[in-house]
Amino acid sequence: MKVKLLFIVLLIFWEYAFSSIHLSKIEGWKTLDKPLSYNPQTLWEYIDGAADLFLSYGFEHLISQELEQDSIIVVLDIYDMGKPLNAFGIYSAERPSKAGRWSAGAEAVIIPPYQALMVKGQYYVKVNVSRGNLETEAAYALMQKVAQILPGTNNYPQEFTILPGKNRQPYSYSYTKENFSGLSELNSCISAEYQSGDYGSYTCFAVVGLEQEEMQSIWTTITSKWKKDTFAKTEVYYRKIPYKGYVGVIKKNGTILGITGIKDKTHLFEMLEQLK
Structure with a gap:
């Protein structure tokens, strides 16, 4: 009833x-x-x-x-x-x-x-x-x-403000509910495409819109399955995606931030350090 x-x-x-x-x-x-x-x-x-x-x-x-x-x-x-x-x-x-x-x-x-x-x-x-x-x-x-x-403003969802503005390509925002970049451990990800003279094209992403327990579950899965390294005192977890290059993540203020589509691992670490 x-x-x-x-x-x-x-x-x-x-x-x-x-x-x-x-x-x-x-x-x-x-x-x-x-x-x-x-x-x-x-x-x-x-x-x-x-x-x-x-x-x-x-x-x-x-x-x-x-x-x-x-x-x-x-x-x-x-x-x-x-x-x-x-x-x-x-x-x-x-x-x-x-x-x-x-x-x-x-x-x-x-x-x-x-x-x-x-x-x-x-x-x-x-x-x-x-x-x-x-x-x-x-x-x-x-x-x-x-x-x-229609009610409301013409702004993008406020979650996208997490992503860096420098080098971002216009009209490149996306939100993926499950299996971002084909990875089952990455859910509820916002992303945008970037172009840099030093690093070429790549994608920045962040896990958003989840309860703390769900966010922690994703982080636990990543830390148990991905490789770990330290770059400029920043703890980085990364792996290689066939035909796509490297993907790596850091944790900043409780949010999982990452970059994918980078061919060179050192470049990936440098860029993740900039996100930190």
């Missing part, structure tokens, strides 16, 4: 939260029919094969609305992922690696003429074309208009 009551309360909360998002106010687009709504128990009815991935990132609610402009019809899906980091995670998972990035919301990608993706705050937005072609300029304009009706 209590579980059922809790579900009803959550359903009412989700409906109230989405009631503040006025889809009819997207300038230049007309809504068709009533929007469809899905929760964690019914999401599989809409995206059966992908529902588990969304649920793993904390999915809470989805509203889906058809929009029409002239000869074009699109399906606008707005996923409430509960937290900005969760929203950025599912966006990172679905974002094509080679697609161009755009400054709508926190970030957007456009895959003309059929799809566009965006993340803003706790919301992940997908636009899929069901009739006609949505070219780049029109897709970007639509994403900007959707961003305007």
Whole structure:
């Protein structure tokens, strides 16, 4: 009985939260029919094969609305992922690696003429074309208009401030829930790509968003499986990833910070010392 009551309360909360998002106010687009709504128990009815991935990132609610402009019809899906980091995670998972990035919301990608993706705050937005072609300029304009009706700021999740700003490549942030860089011991990792004249290209990452016990469990696994060294009085744990180079981590103020994609072990140690 209590579980059922809790579900009803959550359903009412989700409906109230989405009631503040006025889809009819997207300038230049007309809504068709009533929007469809899905929760964690019914999401599989809409995206059966992908529902588990969304649920793993904390999915809470989805509203889906058809929009029409002239000869074009699109399906606008707005996923409430509960937290900005969760929203950025599912966006990172679905974002094509080679697609161009755009400054709508926190970030957007456009895959003309059929799809566009965006993340803003706790919301992940997908636009899929069901009739006609949505070219780049029109897709970007639509994403900007959707961003305007969504609550929150256009900032990246605050967790990314942990990562260094120097040499960071624009639009390179990601959040990986499990198995970062293919390593089962690295979960809940934010990351960004970097380019340095001295060290070439590499990736910085940090483990975030976990309780202290979970963080300690990851650290214990790393210290028991990875090699240990000391560089400039900094304790470093590292290993080699086939075809990717070295990955190494340090612990700073209780947070696990790391670098991967470095071919030379000494360079890895020097860079980890800079993170310290």
